[in-house]
Amino acid sequence: MIRVFFAEWRKLRRPTLFFGTMGSVMGVTALVTSLLFLLLDSARGNAREGRMITRATLEMPHGLTIGFSSSAGLLGLVALCVFAAQTAQEYTYGTLRNLLVRQPKRLTLLCGKFLAMKVFALITVIFSAIVSITLAFALSGKAKIVTTAWSTSDARSALAHTFLNVFISVIAYGTVGMILGLLFRSPITAISLGVAWLLIIENIIAATVKNSGKWMPGQLMTTIASGGDINSSYSHAFIVLIGYLAVGTIIVAIFFRRRDVSN
Amino acid sequence: MPTLAISVKDLSKKYGERMAVSHANFEVPLGTVCGFVGPNGSGKTTTMRMLLGLISPTGGSGTILGEPINHPERYLSRVGAMIEGPAFYPALSGAENLRVLATLGGFDTDQIQALLDRVGLGDRANSKYKTYSLGMKQRLGIAAALLPNPQLLMLDEPTNGLDPAGIQEIRELLKTLATEGTTVFISSHLLSEIEMISDSLVMLRKGKVIFAGKTQDLLMRQQPVIIAKCADPQDTLKLLSLGQGAGHDGSVIDGAVHILASAEWAATLNKLAFDAGITLSQLSPVLPSLEETFFEMTGDDE
Numbered sequence: 001m002i003r004v005f006f007a008e009w010r011k012l013r014r015p016t017l018f019f020g021t022m023g024s025v026m027g028v029t030a031l032v033t034s035l036l037f038l039l040l041d042s043a044r045g046n047a048r049e050g051r052m053i054t055r056a057t058l059e060m061p062h063g064l065t066i067g068f069s070s071s072a073g074l075l076g077l078v079a080l081c082v083f084a085a086q087t088a089q090e091y092t093y094g095t096l097r098n099l100l101v102r103q104p105k106r107l108t109l110l111c112g113k114f115l116a117m118k119v120f121a122l123i124t125v126i127f128s129a130i131v132s133i134t135l136a137f138a139l140s141g142k143a144k145i146v147t148t149a150w151s152t153s154d155a156r157s158a159l160a161h162t163f164l165n166v167f168i169s170v171i172a173y174g175t176v177g178m179i180l181g182l183l184f185r186s187p188i189t190a191i192s193l194g195v196a197w198l199l200i201i202e203n204i205i206a207a208t209v210k211n212s213g214k215w216m217p218g219q220l221m222t223t224i225a226s227g228g229d230i231n232s233s234y235s236h237a238f239i240v241l242i243g244y245l246a247v248g249t250i251i252v253a254i255f256f257r258r259r260d261v262s263n
Numbered sequence: 264m265p266t267l268a269i270s271v272k273d274l275s276k277k278y279g280e281r282m283a284v285s286h287a288n289f290e291v292p293l294g295t296v297c298g299f300v301g302p303n304g305s306g307k308t309t310t311m312r313m314l315l316g317l318i319s320p321t322g323g324s325g326t327i328l329g330e331p332i333n334h335p336e337r338y339l340s341r342v343g344a345m346i347e348g349p350a351f352y353p354a355l356s357g358a359e360n361l362r363v364l365a366t367l368g369g370f371d372t373d374q375i376q377a378l379l380d381r382v383g384l385g386d387r388a389n390s391k392y393k394t395y396s397l398g399m400k401q402r403l404g405i406a407a408a409l410l411p412n413p414q415l416l417m418l419d420e421p422t423n424g425l426d427p428a429g430i431q432e433i434r435e436l437l438k439t440l441a442t443e444g445t446t447v448f449i450s451s452h453l454l455s456e457i458e459m460i461s462d463s464l465v466m467l468r469k470g471k472v473i474f475a476g477k478t479q480d481l482l483m484r485q486q487p488v489i490i491a492k493c494a495d496p497q498d499t500l501k502l503l504s505l506g507q508g509a510g511h512d513g514s515v516i517d518g519a520v521h522i523l524a525s526a527e528w529a530a531t532l533n534k535l536a537f538d539a540g541i542t543l544s545q546l547s548p549v550l551p552s553l554e555e556t557f558f559e560m561t562g563d564d565e
Contacts, residue, residue: 007367014354094350097317098407101344102368104316104335260318262309 004103004112005119011086012120021082021120022127028074029128030135033067037139059146061154065162068132072166072225073218075128076173077195079121083174084190086117087181097261106257114178121174125167133159161227168238169225173198175245176217182252185263217244268293268415268446269314271332273323276309282470283309286323289465289475291448293414296441298457298478299450300557301467307450308347310467311419315344328414340368343413345421349404353393357384357403360392361410370410378406383432397424405433409440416440418449422456434460458553466560473560478553485556489529491536492519492545502543505535519545526550 090096103109140147180190198218206213213219213231220237228234269291276284284306291297312318316335330337351360365372379388382402401424422430466474506513506522513522526548
């Protein structure tokens with residue numbers, strides 16, 4: 001599997017993809033974190049869906065990481081696009097047949113690719129964390145936030161937890177992308193369906209059906225990134241999401257293993 | 264040690280009600296060049312895909328280098344293949360594309376420049392694949408197939424998109440590989456190319472093997488023809504009747520007499536014509552070509 005990992009990494013590290021993705025991730029994080037601090041006193045809210053995160057909240061130990069965790073949804077969408085494209089392009093380019101001739105154990109190929117993409121996602125999360133935390137300190141003065149609590153051990157612990165939760169959330173988004181890529185075998189179809197579901201359909205369902213957020217994958221991934229929220233508890237979100245992803249992964253793994261490669 | 268590079272028995276693939284490959288039986292001995300021919304849609308690529316473990320047969324069995332085809336992991340490290348044209352990542356260079364495959368297969372990446380030189384792509388190694396011409400893409404596909412230093416090389420239409428010089432280079436390359444002991448299993452529409460390089464032949468028609476054996480044996484099945492042209496066109500029918508009188512079938516095509524007879528009988532015909540006062544302006548024994556044999560056997564005018 002290690003050979004599959006390094007082969008996949010050669011594709012992921014190409015400058016356009018690597019620096020393009022890291023640039024997007026840093027841009028998205030910078031935007032979300034900046035809005036959080038710069039719109040602190042805005043009546044229209046400074047967080048997702050017009051929510052208000054107060055100065056007092058930001059001054060708490062976990063306040064340092066709120067910008068970072070708020071970026072998780074957009075980071076996740078980036079991961080979904082990368083995972084879906086890297087998987088489905090093997091079908092559209094016809095390169096899957098080359099890969100399978102060199103690595104006929106299909107599940108090994110799938111696991112190696114997934115592992116390489118996870119490492120890629122980890123790097124995006126690290127970049128995002130660095131940008132968000134740097135900006136939080138840089139903008140705290142302008143936002144008149146006392147940052148004493150951000151240097152405590154509680155803050156470091158909160159940072160570690162948030163980092164892990166954001167990473168889990170991003171990997172979950174990426175896994176959804178990979179599942180869609182394997183199912184539809186077309187990057188455009190996989191990405192457009194994934195984004196449409198997460199950004200539009202889920203929000204319509206959540207707005208119209210009471211408590212549906214507890215069962216929607218996109219909402220659950222957001223809940224995990226923020227360590228639990230008003231929609232559902234962290235443990236509920238984690239268990240339901242793992243269930244969804246396990247079922248999806250098993251189904252596509254069976255397809256991938258058995259399906260003829262005829263393109 | 265197996266003596267056969269490929270052996271298939273009753274190999275079949277069914278899509279819905281259609282048999283893409285039906286009970287195919289053939290063998291390819293080690294160290295030979297075997298041509299794989301048939302009209303479009305006759306099942307060549309499907310057969311190659313089954314041999315590479317890319318699609319599952321619906322029936323039959325086979326072995327590659329002595330290993331069963333339902334365990335491709337046991338033999339694919341010794342097999343190089345290019346199926347249905349080259350397929351690579353457009354944004355990566357030719358060399359980087361090969362590095363991806365070499366890394367995946369556990370092959371030496373230091374050999375990549377030498378391989379690219381061998382297929383005539385050495386000076387474009389670092390150009391992106393998307394900037395390559397069709398012929399260059401084809402060459403890269405062949406280089407990728409050579410990565411494992413294969414015992415068996417399976418190439419599907421490797422000369423597509425190549426200019427005549429390129430075709431000749433690939434022909435020489437395949438001959439060299441065969442001399443070095445590589446078994447080459449090659450499909451091509453250029454039957455004259457196949458005829459020039461292959462020791463044996465597998466011919467498919469509508470998913471069925473209609474010939475499998477030595478190329479020479481196939482050609483021997485066809486009746487050779489002697490083509491003769493008279494200096495005076497008025498003697499044409501007289502010459503035809505001389506041939507028919509000696510017990511050989513014949514006909515007049517485009518003003519020339521075509522007589523079904525072996526090349527050795529040309530001297531006899533020449534003497535008969537001379538004795539009858541006919542001056543010949545052309546007398547040429549013609550051996551049947553693979554192309555003619557192919558059309559006759561497949562009933563296809565492609």
